[in-house]
Amino acid sequence: MSVVRKISMMVGFSTILIGCQLEEGLNTDQERHGTDRDSDFNREEVSQDQKDDSRNESDIVFDSEDQTSNHQRNREVDVDPDNEDQSEDEEKEGAGHEDESESRRVEVMPDQTFELGSDQDDIRIVQEQLIEVGYQLEVDSVFGIDTQRAIYHFQKEHEHLSNDGIYGSETRAALEEALENKVEIDTNGFAEIQLPHEQKREEDHSEAEIDSVYSENVAEEALFEGMVFVGSMLNVRETPDAGAEKVGRLKNGAHVFALKENGNWTFVYSNDATGWVANPYIKEIPYDSTQKQTVSNPNDLLVLVNKKYQLPNDYEPEDLVIPDVPFPFKGTPERKYLREEAAKALEELFEASQEAGVELYATSGYRSFATQKEIFSRNVSRLGFEIASQTSAFPSESEHQTGLAMDVTSSEVNFSLTTSFGDTKEGKWVEENAHKFGYIIRYQPGKEDITGYTYEPWHLRYIGKKAAKEIDERGITLEEYLN
Ligand SMILES: [Zn+2]
Numbered sequence: 001m002s003v004v005r006k007i008s009m010m011v012g013f014s015t016i017l018i019g020c021q022l023e024e025g026l027n028t029d030q031e032r033h034g035t036d037r038d039s040d041f042n043r044e045e046v047s048q049d050q051k052d053d054s055r056n057e058s059d060i061v062f063d064s065e066d067q068t069s070n071h072q073r074n075r076e077v078d079v080d081p082d083n084e085d086q087s088e089d090e091e092k093e094g095a096g097h098e099d100e101s102e103s104r105r106v107e108v109m110p111d112q113t114f115e116l117g118s119d120q121d122d123i124r125i126v127q128e129q130l131i132e133v134g135y136q137l138e139v140d141s142v143f144g145i146d147t148q149r150a151i152y153h154f155q156k157e158h159e160h161l162s163n164d165g166i167y168g169s170e171t172r173a174a175l176e177e178a179l180e181n182k183v184e185i186d187t188n189g190f191a192e193i194q195l196p197h198e199q200k201r202e203e204d205h206s207e208a209e210i211d212s213v214y215s216e217n218v219a220e221e222a223l224f225e226g227m228v229f230v231g232s233m234l235n236v237r238e239t240p241d242a243g244a245e246k247v248g249r250l251k252n253g254a255h256v257f258a259l260k261e262n263g264n265w266t267f268v269y270s271n272d273a274t275g276w277v278a279n280p281y282i283k284e285i286p287y288d289s290t291q292k293q294t295v296s297n298p299n300d301l302l303v304l305v306n307k308k309y310q311l312p313n314d315y316e317p318e319d320l321v322i323p324d325v326p327f328p329f330k331g332t333p334e335r336k337y338l339r340e341e342a343a344k345a346l347e348e349l350f351e352a353s354q355e356a357g358v359e360l361y362a363t364s365g366y367r368s369f370a371t372q373k374e375i376f377s378r379n380v381s382r383l384g385f386e387i388a389s390q391t392s393a394f395p396s397e398s399e400h401q402t403g404l405a406m407d408v409t410s411s412e413v414n415f416s417l418t419t420s421f422g423d424t425k426e427g428k429w430v431e432e433n434a435h436k437f438g439y440i441i442r443y444q445p446g447k448e449d450i451t452g453y454t455y456e457p458w459h460l461r462y463i464g465k466k467a468a469k470e471i472d473e474r475g476i477t478l479e480e481y482l483n
Contacts, residue, residue, distance in 0.1 A: 109172045110123075112167075113168045114126065115148070115166040116143060116165070117251075117377070119143065120141065123141045123147070126143075127139045127141070130147070133154070133175070134187045135153070136331055144334075145371075151171060152164075153185075154178075157185055157186075225285045226282045227253060227282070233252075234277055235277070238275055238276070240262040250272055253374075254270055257270070258282060265278060265279060268282065292308060292310055295311060298402065303404075305397065306399075306479070311397075313396050315401060317403035319340040320337040320403055322337055322338075323344075324347050325347055327362050328361045328415040334366055334367065334368060335363070335366060335371075336366075337403065339366075342404045346362065346406055350362075353426070353430075356429060358429040360429075362406050363415060365405065365406045367400035368401065372401060376392050376393070405461045409421055417458045421458050427458075430460070440467075442460070
């Protein structure tokens with residue numbers, strides 16, 4: 001197989017992606033947040049992202065000559081365009097920012113398609129208008145589960161709309177009408193509503209099981225495990241030919257097994273589609289998966305999760321609760337949750353900090369596998385695979401999936417996750433006192449080669465008082481403590 005050739009092609013491609021990013025603003029937000037290995041997105045970062053994740057209904061495939069970047073010339077390109085009319089978007093967005101008057105109620109709704117995982121600034125308008133009609137949402141320009149739930153609920157309330165949880169032209173029209181007529185929607189029970197994919201998951205249980213057996217077998221046969229990195233959607237074709245029939249499409253971030261190669265084409269298996277895809281958009285996952293181990297004790301308070309030890313993909317803690325501590329945002333998003341014992345300890349920690357005159361905020365706790373995958377994929381499309389894998393946790397390798405980690409911050413650093421938090425009054429208090437409540441600062445300076453991460457003064461991990469005390473006294477990491 002020709003991994004070396006593939007990698008060298010990939011490196012060229014990524015370098016250009018990174019180059020673009022540098023021009024677009026790496027020296028601002030990326031620099032400040034570049035060390036956040038958990039890559040908690042924030043509003044500024046999201047608003048800078050001009051990439052349009054919305055799916056284009058028309059199924060156009062660019063020929064290589066049509067691609068805007070030179071590096072893609074003379075290479076098989078088989079990718080759908082993902083940038084719809086950018087300038088038009090920007091105009092609309094500008095209008096939205098300036099318009100603070102009463103007419104905000106009927107602000108021009110984005111004429112695009114948004115679905116789970118989309119992150120574009122215009123989603124902010126959709127979220128604000130959903131709030132106008134009665135939904136409790138966080139405005140973060142990311143089409144996450146909460147936004148999907150609200151759209152889905154709104155569609156259920158309007159019989160003529162199809163129930164797909166996707167914001168498209170018909171949902172847009174109905175939402176505009178509701179806003180014009182100042183309709184208030186009865187949103188009782190909307191937070192509990194089951195989304196289409198959640199219902200489907202139960203029905204397809206046995207199918208999913210069969211699938212996982214298949215993919216395990218496939219994994220043994222595979223040339224390599226890879227990931228799709230593409231702006232939007234990648235076509236999968238019946239034969240290795242740009243003119244061959246399409247048998248499916250793969251999203252950015254999709255996990256694939258490469259089974260064979262033919263010229264510039266790779267035959268891949270994935271949960272969504274099986275067939276031939278153009279090489280430049282499949283990237284080998286840069287680790288030897290045989291070196292990875294899945295932990296057998298995900299519920300243990302001392303569970304070790306890092307680049308070597310992964311949680312099972314489907315692991316979800318059963319005792320998640322929202323700690324009663326200040327957050328710099330409203331609503332009940334997933335990231336407010338922690339496991340019960342960790343939540344109680346965090347409340348005690350916050351209480352003690354307030355008594356000491358220290359004003360802490362919690363920003364990011366539990367994160368499901370699906371969310372981490374979304375974040376990782378978004379970073380891949382924004383930064384390229386190499387940078388993304390250095391700066392954000394691979395899905396199932398994030399400690400946040402344990403429900404035992406919480407990122408904390410303060411107003412002094414603008415609620416961001418930045419190493420300068422360590423120099424603030426709040427950061428110093430946390431460093432000195434966290435262990436008394438069973439928490440440790442998980443990623444300490446000078447321990448990068450052990451933990452795999454650079455210094456993160458904001459990332460607290462709950463391990464219980466006894467272990468935290470010993471780790472604090474000996475100045476060691478959780479890895480060293482457990483060995
Ligand atoms: Zn974190």
